[in-house]
Amino acid sequence: MSHSLSSKEFSLMQKFIQEKCGIAIGEEKAYLIECRLSKLLIDSNLSSFEELYERITSRSDPNITEQVIDAITTNETLWFRDRTPWEILEDILLPRYIEEMRTGKRSVVKIWSAACSTGQEPYSTAMCIDNYLKRNGITDISLSRFKITATDISRSVVQIAKLGRYDSISIMRGLEEYYKSRYFTNEGRVWTLDDKIKNAVHFQQFNLQNSFLLLGKFDVVFCRYVIIYFSSDLKMEIIKKIAAAAEPDGVLFLGSSEIFPGQENSFETLHHKNGVYYKVKG
Numbered sequence: 001m002s003h004s005l006s007s008k009e010f011s012l013m014q015k016f017i018q019e020k021c022g023i024a025i026g027e028e029k030a031y032l033i034e035c036r037l038s039k040l041l042i043d044s045n046l047s048s049f050e051e052l053y054e055r056i057t058s059r060s061d062p063n064i065t066e067q068v069i070d071a072i073t074t075n076e077t078l079w080f081r082d083r084t085p086w087e088i089l090e091d092i093l094l095p096r097y098i099e100e101m102r103t104g105k106r107s108v109v110k111i112w113s114a115a116c117s118t119g120q121e122p123y124s125t126a127m128c129i130d131n132y133l134k135r136n137g138i139t140d141i142s143l144s145r146f147k148i149t150a151t152d153i154s155r156s157v158v159q160i161a162k163l164g165r166y167d168s169i170s171i172m173r174g175l176e177e178y179y180k181s182r183y184f185t186n187e188g189r190v191w192t193l194d195d196k197i198k199n200a201v202h203f204q205q206f207n208l209q210n211s212f213l214l215l216g217k218f219d220v221v222f223c224r225y226v227i228i229y230f231s232s233d234l235k236m237e238i239i240k241k242i243a244a245a246a247e248p249d250g251v252l253f254l255g256s257s258e259i260f261p262g263q264e265n266s267f268e269t270l271h272h273k274n275g276v277y278y279k280v281k282g
């Protein structure tokens with residue numbers, strides 16, 4: 001039984017993946033389909049990618065599409081990835097938001113982690129805010145005034161994220177001892193996130209190809225290391241949709257060195273220390 005991919009199978013799977021997740025896989029990356037979906041073939045007792053495609057399109061197995069999405073997405077993430085978004089949050093945005101809350105100019109801050117994978121990005125944000133409030137002796141504003149929404153297309157990563165439980169390897173990746181000792185408890189190989197931080201993030205499965213209207217508006221959007229996988233048209237569309245979902249003065253964090261077509265039409269580029277962030281144009 002061979003699982004190697006014919007060009008017909010590549011075309012079928014490529015089209016399906018692009019339609020479902022937006023992920024554009026060029027022919028030179030055909031190996032990704034083969035590497036990431038072969039286990040699904042075995043687990044589903046199928047012999048070829050053509051059979052997998054038939055299973056998907058026959059709709060006889062309601063879980064198969066979710067399983068393909070889970071397997072094909074790149075869920076690589078770490079705590080405080082690149083550091084600079086959280087430096088910008090601490091140095092620039094949090095002092096401004098807190099001042100605005102104190103003067104009654106705003107009541108809450110809405111933050112969206114738009115491709116949150118297993119939760120490290122939104123939980124880093126919640127820990128950063130909680131720590132900022134504590135370190136600065138701020139008692140009149142609480143973490144509950146920061147509404148953090150975290151979404152991802154992959155059902156399995158959202159399930160993992162909701163648990164707030166991490167193994168010894170993922171806990172090491174980017175997390176300073178300072179945060180680990182304050183916000184996690186350890187039992188054997190498992191590290192469990194403090195309930196206060198866990199409950200500060202609302203997780204939801206969401207495809208960035210869908211309309212953002214029901215999500216509401218945001219002051220801060222993290223959309224990091226996800227648009228890179230999409231076609232140019234979809235990249236442009238998502239940047240426009242984020243701009244439309246941003247509150248006036250809303251800011252966007254992209255992955256370091258990510259820059260997209262048409263971005264400058266909707267966002268102004270701002271620099272802080274070694275980091276870059278984008279403010280929605282008025």
Ligand SMILES: C[S@@+](CC[C@H](N)C(=O)[O-])C[C@H]1O[C@@H](n2cnc3c(N)ncnc32)[C@H](O)[C@@H]1O
Pocket residue numbers: 020021022023073074075076077078081114115116117118121151152153154157206207208209223224225226255
């Ligand atoms: C490389 S991870 C980045 C995680 C996190 N933002 C970070 O920077 O560490 C990319 C995530 O994007 C998600 N993703 C891929 N296509 C998506 C789509 N169409 N809509 C929403 N999320 C998507 C994947 O499931 C994956 O978890």
